[in-house]
Structures are given as C-alpha cells and as structure tokens.
C-alpha cells in the first residue's frame with residue numbers, strides 16, 4: 286500500500302438507493318474533487334473548512350453527470366486521518382459508477398478492500414483491535430453484537446489491554462533498571478508487590494479470554510437443532526422463528542427428510558437453526574438417511590430445541606430422544622398447547638431445566654422460548670458495555686500473553702532469578718503490542734484487512 290496516493294471507492298452498497306457515497310482520501314483528495322465538482326455557490330472545495338459541505342454538480346468533459354453534496358474533511362480530522370472528500374450523489378448504480386470514473390480520471394486511484402480503515406490504522410486513528418471492530422459492526426446481525434462491537438470500536442478493549450500492558454511495562458522497567466544499574470539508587474524490587482501486580486494482570490487477561498465465548502454467541506449465533514419425533518411441529522416452529530415458510534409443513538408424519546437451515550435474529554440472539562427429520566424407526570431408506578442426519582445434528586449442536594406433541598401421550602421415541610439430549614444444553618418445547626392435552630409433563634420436567642409450552646401453529650409462546658434460550662446461554666447477563674473479544678487472532682494473542690504472565694508468576698514462586706521473570710513479562714508485553722497493532726508485521730495487518738469490503 287502506497288500511503289502517498291489518493292484513493293477513491295464507492296462506500297455505500299452497490300445497488301439502487303436514495304444516495305451513494307464516493308469517498309476520496311489522500312493528500313490530493315480536495316484538489317482532485319475540485320477538478321470535477323462545481324459548487325452552486327462557486328466556492329472551491331479547497332477554500333472550505335473541514336466538516337463543511339456544499340451542494341453542486343459533477344462534470345466530466347464539460348458534461349454534467351450528477352448533482353451531489355460534497356463534504357470536506359481536513360487532515361487529521363477525518364476517518365482516515367487524511368484529507369477526505371465524500372461525494373453524496375444519486376444512488377443509481379450507473380450514475381455512481383460514472384462519478385467514480387470521473388474521480389479516477391481526475392487523479393485518484395482505486396482503493397483496495399479495507400484501505401480507508403488501513404490508512405486510519407497507519408495514521409494512528411484506530412488500533413488494530415478497533416479496526417477489527419469496524420468490520421464487526423458492519424457484519425453484526427443483532428442489536429447486542431452491534432452494541433458490543435461499538436464498545437470495542439470506541440476503545441473499551443484497547444483501554445483494558447493498555448492498562449494491563451502499562452502495569453507490566455512498569456514492572457519490567459523497574460526490574461531492568463534495578464538489574465542494569467546496581468550502582469544507582471534504584472529501590473529494590475519487592476517480590477510480594479511484583480507477584481500481586483502479575484496476579485492482577487493474569488486475572489484481567491483471563492477475564493478477557495473468557496469473554497470470547499460470549500463474543501462468539503453475540504456475533505455468530507448459537508447452532509441450534511430442532512429435534513423430536515415425527516409430526517410434533519418442528520417445521521412449524523422453524524417457520525415461526527424464521528418468519529416465513531422455510532420448511533414444508535404437512536399433517537403427514539415424516540415430511541421433513543433433509544436438514545433445513547436458517548439463521549434468525551431474535552432480539553439479542555442469533556440462532557443458526559437446523560430443522561431435522563423426525564427421529565424414529567424409519568420406514569424407508571430415504572427417511573432413515575434423514576433420521577441419521579438428524580441424530581448427527583443432535584450430537585453436534587450447541588443447543589437443542591426438543592419438541593413434544595402435548596396432544597398425544599409420551600411414546601418410546603420421545604423417551605429415546607430425551608435420553609440422547611441429556612448432556613447438551615436443551616429446552617423442552619411442549620407444542621400444540623391449543624389442542625386437548627394428553628401429555629404427562631412430569632417425565633419431561635424431570636429431565637429438562639427449561640420447559641416451555643407453546644402453540645407453534647398459533648405463534649403462542651415464542652417470547653417464553655426466547656427468554657428460555659437467553660437463560661440457558663445467560664445472554665442477558667452478557668455485559669456488552671464490558672469489552673468482548675471477537676476473533677481468533679485476539680483470543681490466541683491474549684492467551685499467549687496470559688501464559689507468559691503465568692510463567693512469570695511460576696518463576697517467582699519457585700525462586701528463579703528476576704532475570705527469568707523479566708523475560709516472561711517482556712514476552713507478554715510483546716504479545717499485547719501485537720494485539721493492539723503497535724508491533725505487528727505487514728503480513729498480520731494484511732490478514733486483518735483481508736476480509737474488509739472495498740470502500741471501508
């Protein structure tokens with residue numbers, strides 16, 4: 286990436302819309318925009334202050350191609366930290382592409398995927414964790430995950446990491462000074478104090494590592510299988526949660542043969558649902574393949590929505606299914622509550638922590654189900670104002686840093702020299718610097734921005 290160039294890209298979705306934004310960033314952004322933009326007030330963009338805008342038209346070869354609003358941002362007060370002009374033009378796919386072409390012809394070059402955010406990183410506007418959060422905000426599918434990603438973007442996680450790093454740096458500096466300059470009047474390193482500082486750092490790192498599971502739940506959702514014997518209403522439940530007819534529903538037992546998948550967002554939680562074939566002694570080959578697939582899904586899912594038909598008595602197939610979900614987080618759904626009830630619920634209640642009654646056909650009981658899922662996964666307890674780590678890169682570096690702090694604590698415990706302790710603390714600091722991007726290779730930076738879209 287050549288940071289001296291001026292780049293441009295369409296920053297909004299490439300489809301017909303009310304407006305589209307073309308973002309131009311780099312030292313020459315304002316000069317380039319002035320070559321094609323004529324303000325109705327005749328003001329030149331280069332004479333405008335940052336955070337101001339003008340209404341005008343875009344011209345190419347003397348031909349007016351669109352009217353637009355140009356907003357000027359002056360370095361360093363912009364998203365990238367560079368001069369930026371955002372041209373908000375009409376959102377037609379063709380007209381937007383023409384305006385972008387005009388910007389290229391005036392001297393800008395095409396931005397790479399994630400290049401605006403990459404420049405923001407190189408210009409110190411964001412650290413690597415905050416840059417990753419930008420992508421998380423864009424890809425968020427639930428209110429809670431946006432909230433959590435915004436916290437990270439605003440620096441909540443970086444602040445915690447910086448605090449841990451500062452405490453470790455403080456100790457490493459003291460240890461080094463004390464070892465390297467014995468003739469100076471440097472106060473002796475006190476083992477107890479060092480140990481307690483390291484223990485605090487380790488606890489904080491452990492808490493951050495623990496937040497990963499919550500981060501994954503909020504971001505990627507919970508893999509959930511809808512299981513039960515045939516005809517209990519699994520597909521009806523699937524359709525209710527999906528909000529449309531995803532699965533085929535009939536009164537014939539054995540309707541669903543294959544796995545039907547859909548990802549749904551319910552308030553603060555995302556469920557990656559799999560509707561499965563009714564589990565029982567299958568009559569034909571096709572059905573038995575479906576039943577095998579259902580059993581496999583049952584054993585791999587993170588959450589089981591186990592459906593029972595309350596208008597019928599409990600049968601052996603139901604009991605077998607109850608037996609196979611024993612060690613998996615499960616919710617018993619006693620369906621068809623609108624019909625005369627024949628099911629003895631006691632057997633179910635004694636096997637499930639969460640039992641809810643619903644009528645999937647009449648959309649009754651869905652809130653009880655959502656609340657039960659939240660209780661099973663303690664989603665309501667996830668503190669989205671407390672920074673969560675979201676990805677493997679962050680998790681593995683935090684674990685490595687924590688292991689080094691742990692090694693330092695062990696070294697102290699077994700009475701090793703302070704030199705050995707210092708080495709482990711410095712290693713932990715290096716991992717934390719890599720986490721925030723202070724010390725990081727180009728390869729890592731490229732990997733982080735690899736998944737970004739063009740225009741961001």
Ligand SMILES: Nc1nc2c(ncn2[C@@H]2O[C@H](COP(=O)(O)OP(=O)(O)OP(=O)(O)O)[C@@H](O)[C@H]2O)c(=O)[nH]1
Pocket residue numbers: 513514515516517518519520521522533534535536537538539540541542561562563564620621622623624643644645646647
């Ligand atoms: N009265 C009533 N009928 C329901 C309810 N839920 C589902 N049904 C009916 O039960 C029948 C079976 O529903 P499905 O959703 O296809 O059941 P399934 O468990 O997916 O069945 P298979 O795919 O065959 O295993 C259909 O006729 C549904 O309309 C309910 O809450 N109340």
Ligand SMILES: [Mg+2]
Pocket residue numbers: 519520521532533534540541560561562563
């Ligand atoms: Mg079905």
